[in-house]
Amino acid sequence: MKKYNTIFYLLFILLIMGAFASMAQNSYGLKIMGGVAFVSALVFMVEFISLLRKKDNRDVYGLAEAACLFILSIVFGLRVFYIHFSYIELWFGAAGLILVLLYLRKMMIRFRHYRQRNNFLALLVLLFHFSIILFLLSLTLVPFAPKTSEVTGAVALVLLFGFIVAAFFKSDLLVEGEKISAFKMVRNLRDHSVIIASLFLLFSLYIGFNRIGVLPGIYSDEFPRAYFELVDQAATKKEKPIAGKYKYEEFMKKYQQFLEHNNLKNQ
Amino acid sequence: MIDQLTICPYTGLRSFTEEESLYFKGRDLQVDQITALLEQNKFLMVTGASGEGKSSLIYAGLIPNARAGFFKAKYTNWVVSDFRPERSPVNNMAEALAETFSTNTSTIETELRRGFSSLVDLYTNSDFYIDESDVQWQHLSEQEKKNRKRGAANLMIIVDQFEEFFTNPENFYNEAPSQDSQIVVNLVLETARIAIKRNIPVYVVCTMRSDYIGQCSAFRGLPEYIGFSQFFVPRLKRKDLKQVIEEPAILSGNRISQRLIERLVYDIAEGVDQLPILQHALSQIWLAASNGGQEMDLIHYAMVGGMPASELPDEEQADFKNWFDSLPQIRQKYYQDTGLNKVIEIHASVLYENAWEYYNANHPGKLITQHDAKRIIALTFSCLTKIDNSRAVRNRMSLGEITGIINTPAFTPTVVSEVLSIYREEGNSFIRPFKTEDPASHKISEDTVLDITHESLIRNWNKLNTWANQEFEFYSTYLDFKKQSDRWKNSGKNSDFLLPIGPLTYFENWYNKCQPNAGWIKRYSEIQEDKAKAISDAEGVLADVREFIKRSARKVAVTRAFMKYGPQRIATVVAIAAMLILSGFYWYDAGKKQNKSVIEKVRSETLNLMKSKEVGYNVKALPLLIEERYEAGSMLKYLSGLDAKGRLSLAIETYKQVLLFDKHDTSVIKSELTNLVQAGFKELIARKTDYSFLMTELNKFTTLLAYDNYYNPSGGTEKLLRDFVDEGYQLASVFFNTKTLFQATIPHELNYGIQQWLTFGNAAAEKVSAILGLVSPFEETGGGSLFNIYYSKGSYEINGRVPNDFNGGYHTLASLYAALGDTAKVIQCFERIRQSGQNDYFTGSLFNNYTNILTIFYQFGYREKTGSLVKWLGTNYASNTPTTIYRNSVIRSGYLSHLYRVNINKGILRSYKGYYFPNGCLAKREVFNALADDYEKLIIELTNTSEKNYLMALNKKRRAMFTDKYHNDRSLPADSIYLNSLLQQVVDHYRLIDKTYLDTAMTSVTLPYFGDGVRNRQYKRKHLLIYPDYMDGWFSWTYHSDLFFNFLDKNKLFEEFYTTPQELGLIHYWFAKANEKKPFMDMGNFDNNYHLRDETLIKILTLAETHPQGKSLDQNLVCLILAIRAFDRNDVETGMRYYNRFDKGNFGASRDKYEYLEKTFFLNMLKDLCVKLALAGKHQEAVELAEKFEKDHEKAFAYIFMAEKLYMKNADPIAFVYLDSVFSKSKEIDFSQFNFGANQAIDFRFNLILLMSRIGGKKLNSLSYNFLSDIIEQNKFFGVLSRVYGIAEEGNFYRALTAIPSTLTETEELTARSFIVWQACRKTELEEGRQQWGTMDNFITHDFNYIFFLPN
Known part of the structure; x- marks a missing residue:
């Protein structure tokens, strides 16, 4: 998985740039962000295929992880472009839940491994993984229980900060004669933990800075602002569908009809 | 026994010591040989391969042998002085000798450096040596000699590891021995030489690796000595090896198996290091055998890695495996290769x-x-x-x-x-x-x-070997590097001598791996005595090394970057850098575009525009109040920064603006402003300049104070007003005392100032007389000349529709004389007016006329002196009967007329300009009552009963309605008993009037309509009486209250009073007037706020059902209003009930029933009902109703508002369907019809732009821009304002700011920017749940929401 890290970090920077471009009210900012999500999905797909093609020692858990991350990336991409399909939340939730289970398993294995070598490091392993798990859980819960999701996300952030602070101040842990910091341990993990944690940190920082007014909100004028708010309401379950339809769907339909009727769609 | 068991008889890698000679085996022959050689030559160079046991041979062989007496020498005792040259041979030798001779090292070293024979001298002068030829010896007693002989000893000098003279750079540098080396070697050789020559028992033994033999030629004389006495240590034979292994074990009480001995002997390979390897292995085997506790055997040999476990006997393999498994993994891996x-x-x-x-x-x-x-x-x-x-x-x-x-x-x-x-x-x-x-x-x-x-x-030890070789490689590379570095330094650090990319990479690798430091460099530098200097020099070299590499690297940075990372990686880095830079820029840009930043920018620009002289203070007032709304306290702060005149003007305008928002305003802002105005006046009056400016501003301010005090009566305002109008008097006096101050525009201001003073001030008689003395031509003081300057013939004062000649001077004089009760002089003034041909003053519709003068008589208590005046009026103008004069005066004094607005918004009315003197309506209430009483006295004197009762009924009704309105305006409690009694008198008088009288004569009533328009209508006398409000005569404001209507209802008089459809129609007209809303806010401010409750409206509908002529009563407008009100209460059922009652198929008659205002009002109601229906989800009905509008642009308005309200309420997608309908209607409309005149007001594109901007989004914003572009230039600003308003409301202030084109005037720019700040205020207040500026919002949004459907 590590071989894709360069691509991921490039995508990260592109994501940040896209976000800032969008904050600066450039319509292409969101397109960049959506593009990043789709390219990430593509990388996960490539990873999935390459894992699938391994005939011996096929890593089922790795396959599941790549598949889930692929789904999450796709859903994020669609969200960026404000595209919403039926049952998309279920896909999203299922992928998130599987990831939670996968990382729960990883946490247990790694905790056991490090507990024999260094108790403190084992504790940090627990913190780090638990933070990721809660973050994934928070993501998964967004469409179903937004408030719980917010609380879960906040706890995840506290744990992640706890991990960072502890790792920073206790950087010379001895494991089998080698001095190792928790950061180094995390860096050596051969899965997507760091990517997920980085994304989470990035996301949390954005949310935090946005709330205290240091960073402006992501901006798009592709559609009327009310449309974005309706999509958000649907995604966060603040609105219940009527006859299986959300209001934003009707909004978009009528909006497009209006544009088409007046030959404005392609202007 | 126990002690013996703990002794390891094997030395490991070190050589045997003298004490261990017991275990030194296998070299007996060689010991004998070297003993013999040394006996004979007194010098011996023991050579041999490394690890052959040279040192052991000497220490554990030769020396014990000598001490044991097997060495034939002069004495039986031996002293041994041994040392290794190491890195300071002289010192080491001296230390060894000092120990031997029991003296200090430095003395010995000094001696040694004195001459090469000094060592021999040391010995011969010591107690170890006895010179028997010496006289002293010969004189000793036998016992003494015996004692001396007992202490005498042979001296053996051992130079171990002689090769160190060659291997240490301190001793041997650049193929030449150091001075110290030469001293020691010469000392040794000379000692040997003298010992041989003089037969002194001094013996010199050196041990040296044989591979250094060749280098010995560097020392003069040494090769000869080596050739003379050298012993090469041979390798041990098999049997000797067995001895080496077995005998020490036996001797030390340990046990060793034969099979191990055999195996070890077998394993000893040919080549160097046989003995150290064996000794080390044996020592480890001994340790493995529980420190000799067990018999040393093959298993122990395997445990130390000497043999593979597989070659162990079967019975021992399991034990070995158990032991091996207990080892850590890291150790096990070393057992893969054994031997x-x-x-x-x-x-x-x-x-x-x-x-x-x-x-x-x-x-x-x-x-x-x-x-x-x-x-x-x-x-x-x-x-x-x-x-x-x-x-x-x-x-x-x-x-x-x-x-x-x-x-x-x-x-x-x-x-x-x-x-x-x-x-x-x-x-x-x-x-x-x-x-x-x-x-x-x-x-x-x-x-x-x-x-x-x-x-x-x-x-x-492979690792050590590798380290040694690597270190050597580092050193070799360093030497190479040093050459390059020295060349660069010698060139004066010329960049041409820097390393090219290839060598640079090579040396950088060396630098990174070796990581040289000063200590390391010093190791390979020239030997220096001064250690501090050595380390300092090394640091200098290190600094050069680093600089050389750094500068070389800098020179080839670009090339090597490409070579090192490749274009792909570099492109990645560049891309990342570019993205990060862009991110930074975007962040900065986003910060600038944030609402908070934009607002600060807009506020700053707004304040700059406020400084512009091109922008009037009347325009600046609204932005200033918005600024105050945004940041409380900023208004005063801004005003205090202005110059005194600017501060005064803007404060007055702002005060006016506050009253325009809400005439009942009670905020603290007003008092803040009045304080500022007071202070400003004081300051400017003290300057005694700009009297003209002061007079004008003072009039503006007293107008506002009077207006404010009317709606919000308070002692404070009244006093302030009094003080200011007194200042007006003072100013007028200044003007009348100084002819040079005359300006063409000033007489009007003086007239108004005097009127204000007479109405509200302390107009004492002497003050009035004083001013008359100055300006009146009727006075003997010669005021005529001044009168002719200020009030010359042919100069006109604007006074409503008709101007006043003499600049209105005679009216002013008449007012002053009236205040003195001087009727004669008043008549004189009237005469002058009459003579000048201004009959309109007495008969026409001038704003200010003789009625004002009559009122002043009443105000100043000269009521009884008006008789001659009334007579004069009747004599000269037949239409001015006393009853007419009084009736007109009563009408003017009843309450604050809407005409007062011309004083506040000058020029607001198309046809009426100038000042409207308020002395009638704003004088004390007693004036009105006195006038009304006197009027009624005149009526009573009439002979015609019907006429008398009719006029009396009318005046009673007038008094009741005016009083009710007066109280309502001022928020005073109504005196219902008094009012009901008045109304009861109306009914009583009405019943006494002859029906024919009521029905025959038609009375002309001048009714106001939009703006300053009037319509004359003919009404029967009865109509004027039964009209549910007061309506009469000239310019009658036709809505005051529901007082009369309720009185009729309460007393069940409807059927008695209203007998025909036409009469019943008067109720409808009254009701229409009651709900009338002015289309433009600047006029709407002067509306009556008297609200008609639902109950009243329902009574009208009931009347339509119960009254015999009720069917004739138009119910549409009532239903419209009731439906809207029901929908507002979310009572959809009731709303629909009234909607269904509304005659949709035939409402044109209702719509067109009255002119202008009522029609506009009706259509607005219709539009509002469409909106309410749509909001209630009754889209079919809403569309059906919208389509009932006659014209496409009217329909478009309905659809715009439906779309807007639906969208604004909950982003209802149906809004787009209605928006689509707007576009559909637009296709049929010729927009050029809206380009000019009043039609501009019905150009729905402004509202459409507002709607699309409110919805937002790229496409609609672009579309709204297109609509804006199509509007002709002179009308465009309202479109710009709509766009800014909508975009800012949508939430994006940056986009709103960019929607302001650069082509606007400063006034327009200021207004547009202030709209953004206004929206920012609304947004903040909405978030914080505050709502104290609703009146401002109503003021600003009124013209966007209330459509002027029919201008003309």
Whole structure:
């Protein structure tokens, strides 16, 4: 998985740039962000295929992880472009839940491994993984229980900060004669933990800075602002569908009809 | 026995000591041989391969042999002085001799340096030597001689490791021996020579590796001595080896199996280091055999890695496996390759792996990592080895030097020594000095010189060999690098001599791997006595090394970057950098575009525009109040920064604006402003300049104060008003005293100022007389000349529709004389007016006329003096009967007329300009009552009963309605008993009037309509009486209250009063007027706020059902209003009920029933009902109703509002369907019809732009821009404002700001920007749940929401 890290970090920077471009009210900012999500999905797909093609020692858990991350990336991409399909939340939730289970398993294995070598490091392993798990859980819960999701996300952030602070101040842990910091341990993990944690940190920082007014909100004028708010309401379950339809769907339909009727769609 | 068992008879890598001679076996023959040689030659050079046991042969063979008496020498005793040259041979020799001769080292060293024979001298002068030829000896007694002989001893000088003269650079540099080396060698050789020559019992023994024989020629005379007496130590034979293995074990009480002996002998390979390897293996086997507790056997040999476990006998394999399995994995891996010569490798490597644990166990408080321990060991061993002529040899170095080369702050000499300690432990003896039983030997100091025990360790420990070779490689590279570096330095650090990319990379790799430091450089630098200078020089070299590499790297940075990383990586880095830079820029840009930043920018721009002289103060007032709304306190702050005149003008305008928002305003802002105005006046009056400006501003302010005090009566305002109008009097006096102050525009202001003073001020008679004395031509004081300046014939004062000649001067004089009760002079003034042909003053519709004068008589208590005046009016103008004069005066005095607005918004009315003198309506209430009373007295005197009752009924009704309105305007409690009694009198008088009288004559009533328009209508007398409000005569404001209507209802008079459809229609007209809303806010401010409750409206509908003529009553407008109100209450059912009652198929008649305002009102109601229906989800009905509008643009308005309200309420998508309908209607409309005149007001594109901007989004914003572009230039600003309003409301202030084109005037720019700040205020207040500026919002949004459907 590590071989894709360069691509991921490039995508990260592109994501940040896209976000800032969008904050600066450039319509292409969101397109960049959506593009990043789709390219990430593509990388996960490539990873999935390459894992699938391994005939011996096929890593089922790795396959599941790549598949889930692929789904999450796709859903994020669609969200960026404000595209919403039926049952998309279920896909999203299922992928998130599987990831939670996968990382729960990883946490247990790694905790056991490090507990024999260094108790403190084992504790940090627990913190780090638990933070990721809660973050994934928070993501998964967004469409179903937004408030719980917010609380879960906040706890995840506290744990992640706890991990960072502890790792920073206790950087010379001895494991089998080698001095190792928790950061180094995390860096050596051969899965997507760091990517997920980085994304989470990035996301949390954005949310935090946005709330205290240091960073402006992501901006798009592709559609009327009310449309974005309706999509958000649907995604966060603040609105219940009527006859299986959300209001934003009707909004978009009528909006497009209006544009088409007046030959404005392609202007 | 027990002690013996604990003795290890094997020495490991170190040589045998004299004390261990018991276990030194296998060299008996060689011992004899060297003894003989030394006996004979007094000099012996023992040579042999490394590890052949040269030193052991001397220490455990020769010396014990000599002491045992097998050496034939002069004395039986022996003293041995042995040393190694190491890096300071003279000192070492001196130390050894000092110990021997029991003196101090420095004395010996001084002696040694004196001459080469000094060593012999030392000996011969010591007690060890007896010179029997000496006289002193001969004189000694026998006992003394015996004692001396007992202390005499032969001297044996041993120079061990003679090759150190060649291997240490301190001793041998550039193929030449050092001075100290030469001293020592010459001392040795000379000693030997003298000993032979003089037969002195001094013997010199040197041990040296045979491979250094060739280099001995560097010392003069040495080769000869070597040739003269050399012994080459041979290799041991098989039987000797057996002895070496077996006998020490037996002698020490240990046991060793024969099969092990055989195996060891078998395993001893040909080649160098046989003995060290064997000795080391044996010592390890002894340890493995439980320190000799067990018989040393093959299993122990296998346990130390000497043989593979597979070759063990079967019965021992299981034991070995058990033991092996208990080993840590890291140790097990070393057993993959076994053999006798691997024992050292395994042993040293295991120590290397375990050193950190060993250290940490002893230093639990200061742990180090395995990596660090390994690094210390590797660097130490690198320091303790070197390559000499392609041979790895030992290199002694002090702990301090080693620590300096390791160069890590955490690794102090103590840490380094403790890490290395494991290699010094007994049984591990790899590094000297060894740890012994003496605890003092456990600690070593910085000066302690460390040394590898035996060079065989270098050859048999691969790691060490590798380190040694790597170190040599580092050194070789360094020499190469140094050449390049020196060349560059010698060129004056010329960049041409910097390293090209290839060598640079090579040397950089060297630098990174070697990590040279000053200590390391010093190691390879020239030897210097001064250690501090040596280290300082090394630091200088190191600095040069670093600079050379750095500058070379800088020169080829670009090229190597491409070569090193490749274009792909570089492109990635560049892309990342670009993205990060862009991100930074976007962040900065986003910050600037944030609403908060934009608002600050807009506010700053707004304040700049406020400074512009191009922008009027009337325009600046609204932005200033918005600014105050945004940040409380900013208004005063801004005003205090202005100059006195600007501050005064803007404060007055702002005060006016506050009253325009809400005439009942009670906010603190008003008092803040009035305080400012007061202070400003004081300041400016004190300057005694700008009287004209002051007069004008004062009039503006007193107008506002009077208006404010009317709607919000208070003692404070009244006093303030009084004070200010008194100031007006003072100013007028200044003007009338100074002819030069005359300006053409000033008489109007003076007239108004005097009127204000007369109405509200302390107009004492003497003051009135004083001013008359100045200006009146009727006075003897000669005021005529001044009158002619200010009020000359042919100069006109604007006074409503008709101007006043003489600048209105005679009206002013008449007012002043009236205040004195001087009727004659008033008549004189009237005469002048009449003579000048201004009959309109007496009969027409001038704003200010004779009625004002009559009122002043009443105001000043000269009511009884009006008779002659009324008579004069009747005589000269037949239409001015006394009743007419009084009726008109009563009408003017009833309440604050809407005409007063011309004083506030000058020029607001198309046809009426100038000042409307308020002395009638704003004088004390008693004036109105007195006038009304006197009017009624006149009526009573009429002879015609019907006429008398009719006029009386009408005046009673007038008094009731005016009083009710007056109280309502001022928020005073109504005196219902008094009012009801008045109304009852109306009914009573009405019933006494002859019906014919009521029905015959038609009375002309002038009714106001939009703006300053009037319509004359003919009404029967009865109509005027039964109209549910007051309506009469000229310019009658036709809505006051529901007082009369309720009275009729309460007294069940409807059927009596209203008998025909036409009469019933009057109720409808009254009701329409009651709901009338002005289309433009600047007029809407003067509306009556009297609200008609639902109950009243329902009564009208009931009347339509119950009254015999009720069917004729138009119910549409009532239903419209009731439906809207029901929908507003979310009572959809009731709303729909009234909607269904509304005659949708035939409402045109209702719509067109009245002119202008009522029609506009009706259509607005219709539009609002469409909106309410749509909001209630009754889209079919809403569309059906919208389509009932007659014209497409009217329909478009309905759809725009439906779309807008639906969208604004909950983003209902149906909004787009309605928006689509707007577009559909637009296709049929010729927009050019809206380009000019009042039609501009019905151009729905402004509302459409607002709607699309409110919805937002790229496409709609672009579309709204297109609509804006289509509007002609002179009308465009309202479109710009709509766009800014909508976009800002949508939430994006940056986009709103960019929607302001650069082509606007400063006034427009200021207004547009202030709209953004206004929206920011609304947004903040909405978020904070505040709502104290609703009146401002109503003021600003009124013209967007209330459509002027029918201008003309």
